[in-house]
Amino acid sequence: MHEMSLCEAIIETAEKQASIQQYKSVKCIHLEIGELSCVEAEAMHFAFDAVAKGSIADGATLHIDRVPGQGWCSQCEAKVKIKQRYDACPICEFYPLDIRQGDAMRIKDMEVI
Numbered sequence: 001m002h003e004m005s006l007c008e009a010i011i012e013t014a015e016k017q018a019s020i021q022q023y024k025s026v027k028c029i030h031l032e033i034g035e036l037s038c039v040e041a042e043a044m045h046f047a048f049d050a051v052a053k054g055s056i057a058d059g060a061t062l063h064i065d066r067v068p069g070q071g072w073c074s075q076c077e078a079k080v081k082i083k084q085r086y087d088a089c090p091i092c093e094f095y096p097l098d099i100r101q102g103d104a105m106r107i108k109d110m111e112v113i
């Protein structure tokens with residue numbers, strides 16, 4: 001499961017930060033997940049709970065914000081909203097578009113104790 005390895009990476013980051021910033025546990029993690037990134041929020045919650053067990057983020061709450069997909073059309077030079085990575089330009093139907101936003105996941109914020 002793709003979400004499992006993403007969660008492992010998040011916990012790894014949290015533990016690395018803990019030794020630098022000297023906190024003992026993570027209360028809550030805010031994530032930004034792009035709508036084009038093929039990451040299911042529900043699967044993330046499920047995977048996170050499993051992976052976080054016994055780690056510094058055990059029992060932490062996961063908040064997920066979805067970031068809408070945005071592409072740039074090199075033919076009509078418009079910034080357009082897209083729902084899927086392989087969508088064509090809604091204005092001129094040019095394909096492929098340049099993905100400008102919404103294809104990544106990042107940790108936005110972490111609340112620690």
Ligand SMILES: [Zn+2]
Pocket residue numbers: 073074075076077078089090091092093094
């Ligand atoms: Zn276009």
